[in-house]
Amino acid sequence: MKTQQFFTNLKMFCVVILLGSLYSCSEDFTNRPPEDAISLDSYYSSNAQVESATNGMYSRTWFQFHNKFFFAIAEVGSGNMYTNSGDVNAMRNFSITGSDPELNVGWQSLWANIAQANAIINFLEDRVGPNVSPEVLQNTIGEAYFMRATAYFYLVRLWGAVPIIENNLDYASSPLINTNRVEDVYELIRRDYIQASQRLYEKVRGSNYTVNGRVSKGSAKAMLAKVYLYLKDYNNARILAEEVINSGEFKLYGGPTLPGKSFGDLFKFPNNNNEESIFALQWKGDGNYGSASNCNTQFGISNGTISTSNASYGGVFAPSQDIMNLYSTNDLRRRETIMFPGTSYPEIRAKNGSGFGPLVVPPADQIGGQGAGSAIKKYCIGIENGTETGPVDPWAMMNNNTYIMRYAELLLIHAEAILAGGGTSSSAVGLASLNAVRNRAGLSSLSTYTFEDVFTERRKELAFEGDYWFDLGRIPRAQAIAIMSAQNRGDRFNAQFFTPTDSDFILPYPTNEVAKNPKLLDPPVPYVFN
C-alpha cells in the first residue's frame, strides 16, 4: 500500500514537473525570428550594406517593365518595331486595353521602383548604424531619388495623371487615392532629380567598367536635362546638358576620345557600363525567373533552322517596314540596328540546323515568324558564347545591360535645347554635339540644323532603345498622328496603316487597378508639396 502511494505521488510529481517545465519555456518557444531572411531593423550597419541597398533597383524592380512592356509600347507603338505576337502587338494598331497583361506588369514594375525608393528615402536614415559614413548614406538616398524620378518620368509619359506617392505608408489606411495632375508629377520628377544630383557622387567614367555601374551626379543632371525638354524649359535643359558635357564624365564610344570603339560595340556584353553609359539596367541571371534580359531572344532571328537564341522561340519583335528605310546605306548604325538578309555577323554565334557558326542572315522569306523580312540587331548578342556573351539563365535570358540613357542622347538633348524650339540653328556648340553623334555613325557634319534634323537623328540613334514613342508624344499631336498614320505597320506581304487618335497617346489604367480603386478614373487633383 505504501509503495503504491509512493508511486502515485511520484507520478503526480512527474506530471506537475512536466506540465510546469513545458509551459514555462513557452515565451522563447513561440518567438521565431526569420531563419532565411534578414530582418529589416537589424541591417544597414556597414557602408557595404548600405551601398548594396539599391543593387536590386538596377534590375529586378525594372524586370517586368523591361521584359516586354517597354518594347511593346515604346517601339511597337511608335512604329519602329513590328510584331504579330498576341501578347505584345496591341499597340501596333492602338487597340491596347486595361486588361492587357503586359500593361499590368509594366505598371506594377514602375510602382515597385517607387515603393522601394520611398522605403529608402523615408526610412534609411533612421536605420543606419553609427559606422555608416554620411556620404555613403547620402549617395544611396540619392540613388533612390534618381530611381523614383525615373519611374515617375515613365509613368507620366505613359499614363499621364497618376497618384504621387512620396511615402507608401501614408496611404496604409486609406489606399484609395486620386491621381495627381501631370504638371505636379513633373514637378516631383524635377525635385527628385535635383535631390539626386545633390546627393550622388561626382564621377568620371573610366575604363574600369565595374565601377561605372551606379548612377552619379552627372546621370541625374542628364536625366533632368531630358525632363526639361519635355517641359520646354530649353534654358535649363541646355545648362544641365552643358554641365554634364563639360564635366567630362562621359565619352562617346567610338568618338574622338575613344577611337578604338564603335557604335556597334556599345551593345556587346563585355562593354556593359562603358564610358558612354549614363544609366543602364544591370541584368544578372541568378536562377530565379525575372533577373535577366530577354532582348536577345525577343529580338534576333528564330526561324526553325537558324536561331540566335538559346530559347526555341524568338524574334518576337522585328523591325517595322517603316524603319527599314530609315538609314542610308553609309550609316554605320544600319548594320548594328537591323539585320538585313545576306549580312554576316561574325561576332554573333548562331544555331544553323544542327550546327553552330557565325550568323549569316538568311533571305527575307526565312527570317522568323513575324514575316518582317529582317530582324533586330540591337541588343541581340547571339547564342551563349563564353565571355563574349556571358551566361544564359534557364529562360535563355542574358546579362547584357539595357540603356536608359547614354551620352549620345545627352548630346542630342544639348543640340535640341540650343534650338530652343526655334526653326534653324547654326550654333557651334549645338552643331558640335549633333555632329559628334553623326560622325560616329559615319555621316558627314551638318553646318546648320533644324528640330527635324535632331528629331530624325534621335530616331536613328536610339531606335529599339525605347524612346521614339515618347518623342512622338512630345511633338504637336497632329504632327505625330501624321507621322504615325503614314507608317507601314504591316508585314512584308501586307501593308497596313493605322491612324491613332489623341487618346491613344495615353494608356488606359490597368483594369484591375480601376477595380480596386475606381477613383483613378476621376479627374486628377493638385498635389500639395511639403
Next chain:
Amino acid sequence: MRDLLLGLTQIKKVHWNAFLLLLLSYSAMAQTTISGVVSDPKGTTLPGVNVTIKGTKNGVVTDINGKYQIVVPPKSVLVYSFIGYTTQEIAISNKTEINVTLSDQSSKLDEVVIIGYGTQLKKDLNGSVSSIKAKDIENLRQVSVDQMLQGKVAGVSVTNGSGQPGAAASVRVRGVTSINGTNEPLYIIDGVPVSGDATGIATSGRPIAGNDFSSNGNSGNNATSPLSMINPADILTIDVLKDASATAIYGSRGANGVIIITTKSGNKGGGKIHYEGSTSISNIYKKLDVLNLQQYAVHQNALAGIFGITPRPEFSQPQLLGPGTNWQDEIYQTAIINSHQLSFAGSKDNTNYYMSLGFLDQQGNIIGTEYKRYTTRVNLDTKVKDWLKVGVNVNGGVSNEKFTINQSYGGLITNTLLQAPDMPVRNLDGSFASPPSGQNVNYFNPVAEALTKDNSLIRKNFLGNVFAEASIIKGLKYRVELAANTEFSENTDFTPAFDRGSQFNLTADLIERRQNWYSTNLKNLLTYDFNIKKHKFTLLAGQEALDSHWEGIIATASGFQTNDIYTLNLSDVNTRTVTGYKGSQSLASLFGRMIYDFDNRYGLSASIRQDVSSKFDPASENQKGYFPAVAFSWKLSNESFMSDVKKYIDNVKFRIGYGETGNQQIPNNRYSALLGQQNSGLGAGFLPSNFPNPDLTWESMQQTDLGLDFTLFDARLSVNLDYYIKKSKGFLYQIPWPDYLTGGPSQYGGIDAPYSNIGEVQNTGYDVTVNYATKSEGSFSWNSSLVVSHYKNEVLSLVDGLPLTTQVNTNGFQPVVVTNTLVGQPIGMFYGYVTDGLFNDLATLNSAPIQFGQSVGTAPGQTYLGDVRYVDINGDGIIDPKDKTIIGNPHPDFTFGFTNNFKYKNFDLSIFLQGSVGNDIMNLTRRNGISNSLLFQNQLTDALNFWTPTNTNTDIPRPIGSTSNYNLEISDRYVEDGSYVRIQNVTLGYTLPQKLISRFKIKNIKVFGSAQNLFTFTKYSGYDPEIGSFNQNVLLSGIDNGRYPSPRIYSLGLNLEF
C-alpha cells in the same frame, strides 16, 4: 510450513480449472448441450466470443473456428458478447444448435466516438460529430483518405482538384471561412496533427513539386495531398468534428473543422491475417470535340482570310486531307492499377498488435504519369502493469510519382487540346515532330513533353507517436504522448536537350528540389471520470506544444552532355545556381474541459483553450488567443413521460452549442519587415519584401450549432439534423492594396502588402443525415444513408470595401481576373461582363452603349457586327470595367451523398451516388477552345460556327486576330451550370460459403468487382464537372483551365482472411 502453504496455493491454482470442469460436467448430466458457430455479418467466424449463461458467471469462449459448445440448464438465455459487436441474447428454447451472427456496433448509438483528447459515447454527444467506419469507405478505390470523405459526411464537401493520382483534394467543413488562410480541416491521425493545407501557407508556402502555387505561374495545379501517405486500408474510424463546441478544444486550429483518424488495432481473439488485392483499369471516359485536320484546314483558311494573311497553300484542298493527329487519343491512355494490402492483427497477453504492408501501383491516364506508393504501419499497445499502458503507432509511407502539369496554360491538357492536327506526333525518322517553322507557336508536342520530360517526385513520410497512460487513482488517468511527423521529398524536373526543328532546347535543364520538414507534438493529459449519484463528470486538463521546422534546397543547372544521365555534377559548372529556404513555427497551448451528465438526460460540455502562436509579434499580447466553448444537450426520450412513444420515436436528443476557434495560418514574420535578396549586375542586394503589421493577431471564428437527433421504427431509421451559423471575424488577409502602393509581388521587386485582420465572413447552413437499416436477420438486409449538406456563404464586411479580385493565367500567358469577392456576396464569385448575344444589325450596334470606348467599324480596335454585345450594367451609356459584375457562383446549393448497401445471402452490393447541385463552372478551357484569335492553334469544333454576315444565328463572335480583343473578356459566355449527379461507386461482392473454405483453414474469402466514377449526369460541356479549387484556393474554385479529368475505374479484387 511456508513451503507447504506455497504448495497448497499452487495446487489450488493448477486444479482450479479442473475443479470447475468437474463441476460443470456434474451439472451437465441434468442439462442440455448447445453448440454452434458465431460469425460476423460478412460470414467470418469469430474466435474468442464470450458465450455466457445469463444471470451467471458461467460461460465459454469460441474456438479458433468460431465454434462453441456449452452445457446449460433448461430455459436459459445465452449471452454472446464480443468487443466491437453488439451483445446478443438468445433463449435456448429447445434448440441444440444455435448459430449466431453478431452485428458490429457501428449502427448503434452506444458506439464510442473520438472527440478531441478523449472519447464519448455517441448517445452522449453534445456537439456535432460525424463518424465513418472502415466498412463505409472500403469499396472506394481512392489513393488518399480525404477523397473518400466525399458524400459520406453531412456538412463536409470534398472536391478533387485533379484526376492526377496523389493530388490534393479540397475538403470544406461547413463552408468557407477564410480567404487567405487555408480552409482545409485539421487532421489528427492517431494523435498526430496534420494540416490539410497542401500549400503549406503557414510553413514554407512552397510546393514540393514545382515553383509556386500561384495561379499565374506555370507550375499549374501542383498541390499534393498531405494525407496521401496514409494507406486508407489501415483506417478504422474517421470522426469529423464539425461545430465549434467540438472543435474549440483544438483552439486556433479548429476553425475549419477537425477530422480525427484512428487506425486499426488488434482485437481480442487470436491472430488474423488479412489480404486484399485488386486490379483496376482506368480510362478517361470523355473527350472533347476538337477540329480534325480537314476541319482545321477549313478553319485556318477562314481565319487567314479574316486576318488578312495569305492562306497556307497546303490547305488549299481541305477535302483531300486526312483526319490528322488526334492529340487526345495520343495523350490519354487506359491505365492499370494494382493494389495489395496485407495485414496481421491480433491480441495476446494484454498486447494488441496490428501490422500492415500496402502497395499501390497506379498508372496515370496521361501517358508518362505514374504513382507508386509503399506503406507500412505498426500499431502496438500493451499493459506493462495493471496501472500502466504504453503503445506506439508508426506509419511509414514512400511514394514515387511521375506527374504532369495541369490547370495551366503551359499544361499538358491545354497543349493537347490546342495543338494543331496538321502536326504528326513523330517525324518519319521516329523523332518527335514540332510545329512547322515560321509559326512561332508556343505549344509543344504534348506527347514529346509527356514522354521525354522527367518530372518526378519521391516522398518519404514517417509519422507516429508513442504514449504512456497511467491510472493514478480510480477514474484518474494521466497520459503523455509524443508524436512526430516528418517528410523528405525529392523533386526532379528535367527537360532534355532536344532539337525538333522549330522547337529546341539547346541546354538540357535540371531543377532539383530537396525539401524536408518535421514537426513534434508533445501532449500531457489528465482525465478524471467520476460519478456522484446521478451526476457524471469527465474532467480534462491538458498541455500541448507543437513545433514545426522546414527547409529546402533548390538547385538548377543546365548544359548536360547527355539526356540519359542528369545529376548536378554532370552539368556545365557555370550554369549551376542554388538557393534555399528555412523556417519554423510553434504553438504552445493549455486547455481544459468538463463533460457533465445528469441522469442520462441532461448533458453539458464546456471547454477552454489558450494558444500562444509564433505567428504574431512576440513583443505583444497578440500571440495569445483564448477559445471557449459550451454545449448542452437534452435527451428528451429519456424523460419518463416519453416512455409511451418510444416504440414510434426514440433516442430524441436536442443539442445546442457555441464555440470560438481561431486561425493563424499565415506565413511567418508578417508582423515585421523582411529584406529579400535581389541581385543585379552590381552584386547581391536586399530590398524590403513586405510591409509589416505588428498589430496582426488571431482570426476568430464563432459558431452556433442547433442539433436534433432521433430514431424511428425501432431504431431502423435514424435522423440527425444540424443547423449552424458560423462567423469568421477579422480574418487574416493580405490586403489587396492597389499596385501603386506595392509595386506588385515581391518576386519582382515590389513590396508585399501587409497581412491584416479584416472583414467578416458568415456561413449558415444545415447538415442532414438519414440512415435506414433493416435489422440484420434473415438472408436479406439493406441499409441506406443519405447525407445532404447546404451552406450559404456571405462576406459581411471588408475594410474599405476592397474588392478581392483574383486572376488566373489563361492560354497565351495572359492572366485575367476571373473572380471577385464583394461584401454581401459569397467568397470567390465569378466576375465579368454580362452579354446579350452578338451584334447582328447596324441599327442595334449604333444605338448600343459604346463598347470599351471603341468606335463602330471593322478596323482593329473598333466594334462591328459579330462582336459580343455587352450589357451596360451601370447604365452610364458606355461599356467599361465598371460594368463588370457577378456572373456566376461556384458554391453549390447543396451537395449530397447517397450510400446503399444490400446483402442477400453471400452477395453484397453497394451503390454510392454523390453530387453537387446549383454550382457554376467557369469554363476557361472552352474560352481558349473557341477564341478564334490566333492562327496555328486548334480549336473546339464549336469554333467553326463563328459569326459571319451569312451566319448570324450563332453565339461565337467574329474572329479577331488578337488575344486581347474585347470579345474574349471574361463574361457569362463561359459560365456553365456545374450541377451533377455521379454514380461514384458500384461494388458487387460475393463471399464464398464457409463450408467450402473452412477445410483450407481460410476464414473468409470474398471476391468483388467495382466501378468507380461510373456515370455522371451533367450538362457541363467540359471533361468533368468536378473541378475543385486551384491548389485549394477558395478564390479560384470551379474554374476549369485544363484540369486533369477524373478517370473511370473498373476493379476486380479479392479479400482473404486466415
